[in-house]
Amino acid sequence: MTALIEVEHLTKTFFLGITRKRVDAVKGVSFSVQSNEIFGFLGPNGSGKTTTIKMLTGLIRPTGGRATLFGHPVPSVEAMRRVGFLPESPYIFPYLTPREYVEMCGRLSGLRGQALRDRTTAVLRRTGIEYAGERPVRKLSKGMTQRSALAAALVANPELLVLDEPMSGLDPIGRKEVRDIILEERREGRTVFFSTHILADAESLCDRVTILREGRAVVSGPLRDLVRGDVLHTDLTLAQASEALEMKLRAAGHETHRRAGLLVVEIRGQERVNDTLLEAIRGGAQVVEVSPRRETLEDLFVRRAIDAPTDEPRTTAE
Numbered sequence: 047m048t049a050l051i052e053v054e055h056l057t058k059t060f061f062l063g064i065t066r067k068r069v070d071a072v073k074g075v076s077f078s079v080q081s082n083e084i085f086g087f088l089g090p091n092g093s094g095k096t097t098t099i100k101m102l103t104g105l106i107r108p109t110g111g112r113a114t115l116f117g118h119p120v121p122s123v124e125a126m127r128r129v130g131f132l133p134e135s136p137y138i139f140p141y142l143t144p145r146e147y148v149e150m151c152g153r154l155s156g157l158r159g160q161a162l163r164d165r166t167t168a169v170l171r172r173t174g175i176e177y178a179g180e181r182p183v184r185k186l187s188k189g190m191t192q193r194s195a196l197a198a199a200l201v202a203n204p205e206l207l208v209l210d211e212p213m214s215g216l217d218p219i220g221r222k223e224v225r226d227i228i229l230e231e232r233r234e235g236r237t238v239f240f241s242t243h244i245l246a247d248a249e250s251l252c253d254r255v256t257i258l259r260e261g262r263a264v265v266s267g268p269l270r271d272l273v274r275g276d277v278l279h280t281d282l283t284l285a286q287a288s289e290a291l292e293m294k295l296r297a298a299g300h301e302t303h304r305r306a307g308l309l310v311v312e313i314r315g316q317e318r319v320n321d322t323l324l325e326a327i328r329g330g331a332q333v334v335e336v337s338p339r340r341e342t343l344e345d346l347f348v349r350r351a352i353d354a355p356t357d358e359p360r361t362t363a364e
């Protein structure tokens with residue numbers, strides 16, 4: 047496989063205001079994105095996702111390290127011709143309609159005439175904004191503007207999509223539609239690099255992820271290797287569980303809590319599930335649910351990132 051994006055020890059330091067307060071936004075991040083994969087660039091607010099994306103797309107220059115797009119060192123106008131980019135806070139000229147804006151982006155990418163008109167209609171339809179295609183953008187909602195900007199990123203059939211928080215501002219149906227678009231793009235042979243701070247969104251989509259924290263990559267790799275679906279514990283939910291039974295289960299080392307009149311028992315170790323169930327039934331309780339809790343990307347992030355030491359202070363005056 048060929049790497050479409052190659053990033054090595056990329057860093058970005060900002061100096062803020064007249065005091066020149068130093069902000070180390072990206073601190074030596076490395077990763078690579080292979081052809082035809084969905085790559086999730088994850089991390090909490092302020093962890094450096096947008097700053098990295100701005101360096102890749104040539105909006106700001108790196109302080110150090112190296113990055114290439116289609117083998118061209120960034121910034122590269124040539125490489126960007128093959129990229130559909132959705133910025134974090136897309137700005138669309140307020141007096142244009144989504145159709146005019148998407149057509150303008152298509153024309154800038156070399157589309158003309160009927161092909162341009164057909165392609166514009168197709169992407170407006172695909173992003174669910176065709177019905178408002180003739181309204182000025184200043185009269186659109188946040189999610190509708192986001193959909194128009196996504197349509198513009200798709201219009202020229204780019205080989206690589208770089209999407210900064212593509213689900214931001216969208217309702218649940220909109221989020222599902224964007225997930226479907228990302229999957230469809232991959233099926234059609236294209237590559238998708240997208241950022242999000244919502245780990246569950248990434249878990250349902252990505253082949254590979256990098257999770258940033260405070261400007262550093264703390265988790266990186268193929269999703270199937272990172273999240274193996276190991277059972278962390280089993281939640282046993284009981285109705286009519288007496289105080290005496292709860293005490294007994296606690297004495298046996300289980301954690302318990304009450305939720306809406308039910309008792310939830312956290313059973314650690316699968317070998318203890320049968321015995322605990324028997325004990326609960328003998329104790330007069332009614333079994334409502336037995337559900338294994340599997341490790342998610344969020345658990346992995348908490349384990350690897352939150353537990354890891356951080357640099358203090360994050361920002362220092364120079």
Ligand SMILES: Nc1ncnc2c1ncn2[C@@H]1O[C@H](COP(=O)(O)OP(=O)(O)OP(=O)(O)O)[C@@H](O)[C@H]1O
Pocket residue numbers: 060061062069070071089090091092093094095096097098134243
């Ligand atoms: N132009 C700038 N000048 C100074 N500091 C900046 C600038 N741009 C970003 N930063 C700082 O860099 C850090 C990383 O910001 P960035 O926007 O890359 O985060 P992010 O991961 O995209 O967060 P979010 O999920 O909120 O979008 C933050 O501390 C931010 O304040």
Ligand SMILES: [Mg+2]
Pocket residue numbers: 095096097134210
């Ligand atoms: Mg961001």
